[in-house]
Amino acid sequence: MNFQYEIVNWYQLYKRDLPWRHTQDAYVIWLSEIIMQQTRVEQGLPYFNRFLEAFPRLEDFASATEAEVLRLWQGLGYYSRGRNMHHTAQQVLVLHGGVFPVEYDALIKLKGIGDYTASAISSFAAGEARAVLDGNVFRVLSRFFGIATPINSTEGKKEFSDLAQELIKGQNPMIYNQAIMEFGALQCKPKSPDCEVCPLQVQCYANRHNLQQALPVKIKKMPPKKRFFNYLIMEQDGDILVKKRQAGDIWQHLYDFPLIETDGEAGFPDEALTSEIRKLCGDQVVIKPLVAKKHVLTHQIIYVQFFVLANYIINFKQDAGVKWVGKMELDNLPQPIVITNFINAYITK
Known part of the structure; x- marks a missing residue:
């Protein structure tokens, strides 16, 4: 079995029709990635549409007031992300002439953009071979390969990052990154994954050992x-x-x-x-x-x-x-x- 082939083939059959998948505009992709972080698509999509309607161009976002941005962000939580977005738009206006960068090395220097977001934008907008690692990807890799290293540990982040980067070699980054995230969101779900119709079920470590609910492993944080x-x-x-x-x-x-x-x-x-x-x-x-x-x-x-x-x-x-x-x-x-x-x-x- 070719892991990457099965993931991409599944994606072509079952992917959702989402607006940011019809563009390579880095600004639009950036909006979607920040808004959708730790938010279900069903909840985040109306926010994405409202932001794009209010700020169709980066210049519009940069010239808005912080209060206007936070008002649109209201209900998403993590308000620092909304403030960081406003700062980032102004950074891009000043440092990049209003043209949102597509290279990972330039993106990672912008406020509020970490490794995941820089990898996503650079791969979707420019085809740069940077593997994304979000909760969905961690889950798919942990279950399929049987990795019990905690995903929020230093060792785990390196182990999963190395594996993900190895798997993206030879793939179309625009498609493969979307595919593995979508697979985790719809097929290899946190609870009650649909293993009986999963194309990876035969070789999946978690499925063979009945460890779907045990993987991935995450170090528990302090109670709120x-x-x-x-x-x-x-x-x-x-x-x-x-x-x-x-x-x-x-x-x-x-x-x-x-x-x-x-x-x-x-x-x-x-x-x-x-x-x-x-x-x-x-x-x-x-x-x-x-x-x-x-x-x-x-x-x-x-x-x-x-x-x-x-x-x-x-x-x-x-x-x-x-x-x-x-x-x-x-x-x-x-x-x-x-x-x-x-x-x-x-x-x-």
């Missing part, structure tokens, strides 16, 4: 940190008080509401939380708990409570990050998705 956000909702003459989040924490440069973070979940009435709210908003403040949510991030779990305040005075500093905004401006501000969902459900438009 739990945090408790208590948001204070204050409205005045049709405006609402918002706060721009600063650098050094999650949701950098997005807008939420003034909040008090506590060490644990604060049921209401909670004496300590009530005392903190009164320090910020006066002793006569009326506090009404509205809704509680759980928001799961990759490395953190955020337990969110929203409190509507009345009869308040503001005893905290209002700087550039804290301001009153109307409902229309509120809609146009980039926000964490948990804030957007709250606004859509509870803020009268």
Whole structure:
């Protein structure tokens, strides 16, 4: 059996018709690769279409404001990627005259582009023989070849990289890289892979030894940190008080509401939380708990409570990050998705 032939033959029969597979435009491919990282195609495709519609050329992306980019990115998570994309577009405009580079060595120097993305763009746009390694490829190689080295270890990354680079030799990189990623996404799935109709089943190590669920091996990370956000909702003459989040924490440069973070979940009435709210908003403040949510991030779990305040005075500093905004401006501000969902459900438009 020829591993590469079977993968490519399967791809020609079962590949999905995706818009970025009909172009060698490095800018369009870059958009798709960044948006689709750690995102299912079904979720990411609408974002790709919106970005391409809003910024059909790299110059359009580079001239946008960060807030415009983050607003379009809203809901994808990993907001640093959206900010890095904006920076990259401006880099390409300055360093490459607005022409997105296609060579790996030039791509790897751009902000937010690592080995995987540089390999993908250079192979899809220019046919450069650079093997891609994403979660799908790790899974296919680990199962077929029976590799138990953890994929997120230094040794594992080198072992899989060497193997992947060896396998791409003599192949059409544009086709082969797409094929092995698609095979992992649709055929050799993380759970319940369709081994009975897999063209690789006879020689697949995992299939022969019933190790599909054991491979690939990944070193477990620390459990996510739990945090408790208590948001204070204050409205005045049709405006609402918002706060721009600063650098050094999650949701950098997005807008939420003034909040008090506590060490644990604060049921209401909670004496300590009530005392903190009164320090910020006066002793006569009326506090009404509205809704509680759980928001799961990759490395953190955020337990969110929203409190509507009345009869308040503001005893905290209002700087550039804290301001009153109307409902229309509120809609146009980039926000964490948990804030957007709250606004859509509870803020009268």
